[in-house]
Amino acid sequence: MAAGDTALWLHNKLGSTDDLWSGKTICSQLSQDRLQSIHACFHTLQPHVKWKGYLEEILMVAIHDTDQWVSMVGEILRTFPATGALNLELEDNNGTFAEVLTDLKKLVKKSVDVRMLPMECQFLNKTALVATTGQQPVPTKHFALKRKPKSATLRAELLQKSSEAALNRKRN
């Protein structure tokens, strides 16, 4: 495919400003030839099309792009083709990123008491929960119990019934 055609193809696939989530649709259509021609025509593309390119050489071009969004996304994806993981060492590349990150890090350290627990905590048993988040603080006490609540009596009753039933079953 000629470079011009490839650029047109990319603009058609990715160029809609209404849909900024089209990465998935193009992935399956990337072949070696196509990537080579994308590489060749990359500089002619519009900014919001550029950052969708996936592989290393394209990423290098993207990283050096003048549009800061393009170069940032390129930087994030730099390690992806080789390792499958995203690049998290971004502080040297973008001043604002570093500035915001430093500010927020300070705030995060101070936020221990906020205790917004990760969602998976609801699924964990006691041991796993303590291993993941440390001891849970005891809830605020508003009342003292005068005696064991009704629910405790009910529980004891049921346990007795069930052990009797189990015993009977054994005998029979």
Added chain:
Amino acid sequence: IKLISDAGFQGEITSVSTACHQIEVFSRVLRTSITSFLEGGVEVMEKNLPEFTKMVCHGEHTYLYSQVMMNILAQEPKGGSNIRRICQELQKCANQRGLDVTPITLALSGAAAYPRACQALSSMLSKKALNPADITILYKMYSDNQYPPPPVDLIRVPAFLDLLIESLFKTSSRLNQEHKSKYMYLLSYAASVTETYKKGIRKHIEKKELKPTTQALEKVQALCAQNKNASELLLNTDHTPLHLVLVDEIVTNHLLLHQKALDLLVRLFESSFDELDVMVRLELKKTVLDRMVHLFSCGCVLPVVNYIRECHARQDTDISLIRHFVSEVLKWHQTDDNIPTQSQNQDSRGSRYNP
């Protein structure tokens, strides 16, 4: 816009596309939002989440950038788990908007080191449905005695655990009996296995509670699979509401599930049970209220009291039921002068602890 942002007035930038146009402006608006979440906790986050999601999900690039930033912050040993929660809420909201964020989630989760597990998970999470082939791959990797299993965190993905629970417990799901034990194994593994790390290297995997957890899950699953309707479940137990006693037990043991238990009890309490005689219906509702009293006695105080007060204010609840609750509470509980009163010590447990 850049000038407004440079001057520090991020709050003034209200249009999403304006905020997203330049990375510098976007980063600062992101900082303002995250700061408000970290300072205000779950209540503030839940309130502002729709607007936050709208901005972050403006494009795939803004979503990627925000998740990368928060992922770095989530690695802070102190307080990082707060950010992890924000990441997860964001993922959930993006999902609800029909955006497939699974590749970004997995690329950030360290799953790349386990490509086969990653692929299996990714296909199920993207389709929002489990399938025996991918479950078998995961089961084999986590039950293998020869090779070390992937980290447990890989399957501790809320969306995946939800899917497992749905397949096992939703009566409409058609689970292949042949594979059922694998689903249970994976759910038990995620719930009970702990790992010890030293300098980022896994030193020990503790599976002591895996077997009892699997066995307990098998029992409960068999009971729940019997598919009975609600009133049948509540009434067929000769004056002893066995299923509700199970809710008591869960409440006693799991602080984090208090809000979920209350939601369930409220749903039962507000069900009409039209097929029942009026008196039987009242008795049944009193039994449900007794569960709320139990929840109350386990420390879930303000959410329960607020609900009952709401019932009273709405005037749609039989007054004898309100009276029943109040007299039960007064029968078993007493205020203690040494204990701070509600106004002095605000209890926000219900929403704060509950993911």
